[in-house]
Amino acid sequence: MSGLLMPPVTQPDPGSGDLMIEADAVSKSYGTVHALDSVSVSARRGSVLALLGHNGAGKTTLVNVLTTALPLSSGRASVAGYDVTRDPFEIRRRIGLTGQFASVDTQLSGRDNLVLIARLLGAGRRAARSRAEELLELFELTTVADRRASGYSGGLRRRLDLAVSLVGGPQVIFLDEPTTGLDPSSRLKLWEIVEGLVEQGATVLLTTQYLEEADRLADSIAVLSAGKVVASGTADELKATVGRRTVTLTLDSDDAPARAGAALRGAGFAPVGGEDGTRGLVVPIDTTREIADVIRTLDQVGVEITELAFGEPTLDDVYLTLAEQHARIPA
Numbered sequence: 001m002s003g004l005l006m007p008p009v010t011q012p013d014p015g016s017g018d019l020m021i022e023a024d025a026v027s028k029s030y031g032t033v034h035a036l037d038s039v040s041v042s043a044r045r046g047s048v049l050a051l052l053g054h055n056g057a058g059k060t061t062l063v064n065v066l067t068t069a070l071p072l073s074s075g076r077a078s079v080a081g082y083d084v085t086r087d088p089f090e091i092r093r094r095i096g097l098t099g100q101f102a103s104v105d106t107q108l109s110g111r112d113n114l115v116l117i118a119r120l121l122g123a124g125r126r127a128a129r130s131r132a133e134e135l136l137e138l139f140e141l142t143t144v145a146d147r148r149a150s151g152y153s154g155g156l157r158r159r160l161d162l163a164v165s166l167v168g169g170p171q172v173i174f175l176d177e178p179t180t181g182l183d184p185s186s187r188l189k190l191w192e193i194v195e196g197l198v199e200q201g202a203t204v205l206l207t208t209q210y211l212e213e214a215d216r217l218a219d220s221i222a223v224l225s226a227g228k229v230v231a232s233g234t235a236d237e238l239k240a241t242v243g244r245r246t247v248t249l250t251l252d253s254d255d256a257p258a259r260a261g262a263a264l265r266g267a268g269f270a271p272v273g274g275e276d277g278t279r280g281l282v283v284p285i286d287t288t289r290e291i292a293d294v295i296r297t298l299d300q301v302g303v304e305i306t307e308l309a310f311g312e313p314t315l316d317d318v319y320l321t322l323a324e325q326h327a328r329i330p331a
């Protein structure tokens with residue numbers, strides 16, 4: 001992926017420091033609909049910020065405000081060190097945007113799409129062709145480069161769309177639900193491309209409905225619901241706020257869960273299960289060190305463990321917990 005962001009059309013603004021995306025108490029209303037309600041998020045250079053939320057949560061509205069397509073109603077936001085209200089043109093020169101509605105002209109070939117955008121950005125004929133070639137190669141689109149984009153699969157079209165958004169060497173890349181509707185292998189390919197971009201120093205804001213995507217790509221996650229940030233942090237921090245770790249045990253006889261349960265309760269644990277005749281028990285724990293305490297406790301009462309599994313909370317658990325608190329987040 002070397003050279004993907006080169007040659008950059010723009011250099012970072014010297015005053016931008018390390019924060020490439022910053023929204024501070026941003027609100028946006030459409031009449032009586034509060035699409036964004038005092039949203040604050042930020043992303044450092046070379047990091048991925050994921051906005052996670054269901055349909056209508058406000059993700060696209062925030063992307064539109066940050067990419068200067070929509071004016072904010074109140075608050076303050078900056079991208080690459082420039083204020084969205086005062087310096088929209090400086091921001092537009094420094095960003096790439098891949099939306100849910102692809103910006104690809106499907107009547108043109110992949111190559112012509114790239115050349116066209118490079119020419120629109122001011123490149124000469126030769127430079128535009130060479131930039132197109134570079135991107136076609138890097139996105140593995142060379143073999144389909146001369147086919148009309150209307151004949152591309154969903155995965156190819158997304159890749160072309162992303163390639164088009166990178167023609168100008170943007171410092172900040174906005175990806176609005178980049179993998180919605182893609183098959184697993186196309187999704188994986190796109191994730192690898194995004195990781196390559198970040199390695200080269202790009203800052204990425206990604207909106208997604210997929211927890212797995214946020215978990216894999218994001219350095220920090222903001223969960224949006226009804227226009228508000230209802231949780232934020234790293235994937236691990238979010239998981240830690242809700243989920244407890246668990247040890248799931250399978251025991252060697254039908255009466256073992258009852259004996260094991262009593263012993264574990266005596267040792268201060270709160271095991272679940274075992275009452276319905278199954279040989280399984282789930283024991284919530286706070287630290288991995290407690291796994292040893294669980295095993296020791298069972299050993300002392302002579303209960304044999306046939307299987308033991310350690311479980312970390314997932315982002316799904318985060319979502320489920322938030323769903324209980326905020327009815328509009330789907331579980």
Ligand SMILES: Nc1ncnc2c1ncn2[C@@H]1O[C@H](COP(=O)(O)OP(=O)(O)OP(=O)(O)O)[C@@H](O)[C@H]1O
Pocket residue numbers: 030033034035053054055056057058059060061062
């Ligand atoms: N132009 C508009 N006029 C009025 N209401 C709007 C407009 N655009 C968005 N909204 C409303 O603002 C809220 C946030 O919408 P937004 O598109 O930002 O959500 P989203 O999280 O991106 O969802 P999706 O994944 O469906 O795009 C929704 O209630 C939506 O109906």
